Amino acid sequence: MLWLKYEAISGNHTNIDNLVQMGIDNGCQAFIVTPNSVIDFMDGFENVRFTSKNRYHSMHVVALPTTIDKTNQYINDILNCGTVQDIPNILIISHSTGQYNVNNNKIKFGDSSYDLITSQFVGQYNTSEPRLLDTFDIASGTLIENANLFPDKFSNLQGRLLRIALFNYKPYTIWMEVTPGTGNMDALDSEQEKTIFIDGTESRLIMAFCKLYNCTLAVLIDEESEWGVLSDNMTGNGVLGAIVERRADVGIAGLFLWFHEFLFLDYSSIISRSGVTCICPKPKLLGRWLLPLRPFTPTMWAADFISFVSLFLTIFLIKLTKSYANSMCENDIISVWLHVWAIYLEQSTNFSTRHLPVIIISIISLLTSLLLANTYGAGLSSIMTIPLYEAPIDTPQQLAEKNWAWGATRDVWIYSISNATEPELKKLVSMFQASTFEKLSARRTSGDFCYSVERLQFGHYAVGDYIDEKALNYLQLMNTDIYYENIVRFACFACDRKRNPKILGIADSGQSNKPEDTFGHFHIKTTR
The missing domain is CATH 3.40.50 (Rossmann fold)
Incomplete structure (x- = not known):
C-alpha cells in the first residue's frame, strides 16, 4: 500500500x-x-x-x-x-x-x-x-444484501450510447446518408433516426461489439478534417480531435500506433497489419536515338575505350623500340591506328609485321574483340526486340534517389517515421507533401509525383478516391513498403478494455480477411 x-x-x-x-x-x-x-x-x-x-x-x-x-x-x-x-x-x-x-x-x-x-x-x-x-x-x-461492490458493468451496457468518429476511408469505414429509418446508424445530435448507413472492416467490428454488449451507436462524421490533428493543449479536429475533446468515444478509420497521439488517447488491441507504400508514375520509354549505346553500360564503354587506347600504344611502342625510331613517320602511326580499329570492328587489315610480340598482342586483341562484338550484337538484338524503359521505382531508396515528391491529403502518413534516423526515411519525410483532393487529382498524369497507399493484410490496397482505375494506366505500384504499422482504434471510453479480447479473437480466426475481400478498394498487380 x-x-x-x-x-x-x-x-x-x-x-x-x-x-x-x-x-x-x-x-x-x-x-x-x-x-x-x-x-x-x-x-x-x-x-x-x-x-x-x-x-x-x-x-x-x-x-x-x-x-x-x-x-x-x-x-x-x-x-x-x-x-x-x-x-x-x-x-x-x-x-x-x-x-x-x-x-x-x-x-x-x-x-x-x-x-x-x-x-x-x-x-x-x-x-x-x-x-x-x-x-x-x-x-x-x-x-444488508451482501452485494458485489464492484459489479461488472460491461456485460450488459443496457443501450449505453457509444459515439463513433469516422470518415469515408475504404475499406475500413464506409458511410452514406440514406432516407430516415432505412439506415443502420443514427447521426449524432440528429433528431431523425437511422439516417446513416455504415459498413467496412472496422465498422463491422464495432457493430458486432455493440450487438454483443448491448450498446447503442451514433456516428460523428468529419470528412473535411479526416484523421485530424492533435495539439498539446488537448484540442484538435477530425477523428482524433473528436476523441480528445470527448465529442466521441471511439475513433476508427485505419488508425496507426502513433506515439504523439498515444500521449493523449488510449489504444485498443491490434486489429491488423498495414504497410505504407507508393504508387508512382510508370517508367518512360527511353529515346531510340541512344539505342546503339544501350547494349553496354557506361562502365563497359569506358573499359572498351581504355583497352583500345592501350592496344594502340602497346603496338606503337613495340614498333618504336625495334630500331624503327629513325624511320617512323606519320604513315606508320596511322597504319597502327587503322590496324587497331580493324581488329575491334572485325575487319580485314593489310598491316604486316614480323615482330612476334605484335603478332601475339594482335591475336589476343582479335579474340577479345570477337567476344565483345558478339556480346554487343546480342544486347542490341534484345533491345530492338523488347522496348527499353527507365528504371522503375520499387524501393524507398529508389524513391529517395529519384527525388520525386510523394503525398496524400494529410500528414498522418508520415507520423510513424517522423522521428526516423535512417537517411532515406528522413529524406522521404522531407519530400512528403500534404495537399487537397483537387490538387492530388490533377497530378495523376504529371509524371513526377507518387501517391501513398496502404497495403492491407490480405493483399488488397486502401487507395484515396483521388486515384481512380483510369489513373492506374499511368501509375505503377512499388514492390516494397516504405514502412509498416499496426492498425488500432483510439478511445477514451473505458469499455475499450472489454473489446480487446474480442478483437484478438477475430484477428486470430482470420475473419478479417472476408470483409477485406468485400471492401478492398483495389487489388493492384505489381507485374510490369
Missing part, C-alpha cells in the same frame, strides 16, 4: 498531479480518497492518466464519507465529474439517507449505517446517476 498525503487548499492543485502520477507509476490500481480531496484527485487523474508510465483500465476508487449535511452534494459532485466515465469501478461511501432502494426494497436505516453507491454507467440516459449497491450496518457489521 502506498500512502499519499495531500492537504487540499482552495485554489492550490500543484501537488495532486504529481502524487497521483507517483501512485500510478508505482503500480497502484486502487485509491482510497478523502472527501476534501476527491474532486482534486479526479482532476489529477485526468491530467496524468496518459503521461504515466503505466496505464490501467481497471482502476478502482473508493471515496470516504463526508458529513451528513453534505452527503447529497458530495455524491452529485463526484458523479458529475467527467472522469467518472473513465473509472466505472468507483465506490462512494456515504451516510445513509434513506432515499435509495436496495433491490427495489425501501429500507430505512439509522445514522449507524452507510450507503455504498456507484455510478449508473449503463443505460442510454443518466449514466452519471447514483446507483445504490448495498448498505453497511455498523451495529451488525454486515452488508
Whole structure:
C-alpha cells in the first residue's frame, strides 16, 4: 500500500498531479480518497492518466464519507465529474439517507449505517446517476444484501450510447446518408433516426461489439478534417480531435500506433497489419536515338575505350623500340591506328609485321574483340526486340534517389517515421507533401509525383478516391513498403478494455480477411 498525503487548499492543485502520477507509476490500481480531496484527485487523474508510465483500465476508487449535511452534494459532485466515465469501478461511501432502494426494497436505516453507491454507467440516459449497491450496518457489521461492490458493468451496457468518429476511408469505414429509418446508424445530435448507413472492416467490428454488449451507436462524421490533428493543449479536429475533446468515444478509420497521439488517447488491441507504400508514375520509354549505346553500360564503354587506347600504344611502342625510331613517320602511326580499329570492328587489315610480340598482342586483341562484338550484337538484338524503359521505382531508396515528391491529403502518413534516423526515411519525410483532393487529382498524369497507399493484410490496397482505375494506366505500384504499422482504434471510453479480447479473437480466426475481400478498394498487380 502506498500512502499519499495531500492537504487540499482552495485554489492550490500543484501537488495532486504529481502524487497521483507517483501512485500510478508505482503500480497502484486502487485509491482510497478523502472527501476534501476527491474532486482534486479526479482532476489529477485526468491530467496524468496518459503521461504515466503505466496505464490501467481497471482502476478502482473508493471515496470516504463526508458529513451528513453534505452527503447529497458530495455524491452529485463526484458523479458529475467527467472522469467518472473513465473509472466505472468507483465506490462512494456515504451516510445513509434513506432515499435509495436496495433491490427495489425501501429500507430505512439509522445514522449507524452507510450507503455504498456507484455510478449508473449503463443505460442510454443518466449514466452519471447514483446507483445504490448495498448498505453497511455498523451495529451488525454486515452488508444488508451482501452485494458485489464492484459489479461488472460491461456485460450488459443496457443501450449505453457509444459515439463513433469516422470518415469515408475504404475499406475500413464506409458511410452514406440514406432516407430516415432505412439506415443502420443514427447521426449524432440528429433528431431523425437511422439516417446513416455504415459498413467496412472496422465498422463491422464495432457493430458486432455493440450487438454483443448491448450498446447503442451514433456516428460523428468529419470528412473535411479526416484523421485530424492533435495539439498539446488537448484540442484538435477530425477523428482524433473528436476523441480528445470527448465529442466521441471511439475513433476508427485505419488508425496507426502513433506515439504523439498515444500521449493523449488510449489504444485498443491490434486489429491488423498495414504497410505504407507508393504508387508512382510508370517508367518512360527511353529515346531510340541512344539505342546503339544501350547494349553496354557506361562502365563497359569506358573499359572498351581504355583497352583500345592501350592496344594502340602497346603496338606503337613495340614498333618504336625495334630500331624503327629513325624511320617512323606519320604513315606508320596511322597504319597502327587503322590496324587497331580493324581488329575491334572485325575487319580485314593489310598491316604486316614480323615482330612476334605484335603478332601475339594482335591475336589476343582479335579474340577479345570477337567476344565483345558478339556480346554487343546480342544486347542490341534484345533491345530492338523488347522496348527499353527507365528504371522503375520499387524501393524507398529508389524513391529517395529519384527525388520525386510523394503525398496524400494529410500528414498522418508520415507520423510513424517522423522521428526516423535512417537517411532515406528522413529524406522521404522531407519530400512528403500534404495537399487537397483537387490538387492530388490533377497530378495523376504529371509524371513526377507518387501517391501513398496502404497495403492491407490480405493483399488488397486502401487507395484515396483521388486515384481512380483510369489513373492506374499511368501509375505503377512499388514492390516494397516504405514502412509498416499496426492498425488500432483510439478511445477514451473505458469499455475499450472489454473489446480487446474480442478483437484478438477475430484477428486470430482470420475473419478479417472476408470483409477485406468485400471492401478492398483495389487489388493492384505489381507485374510490369
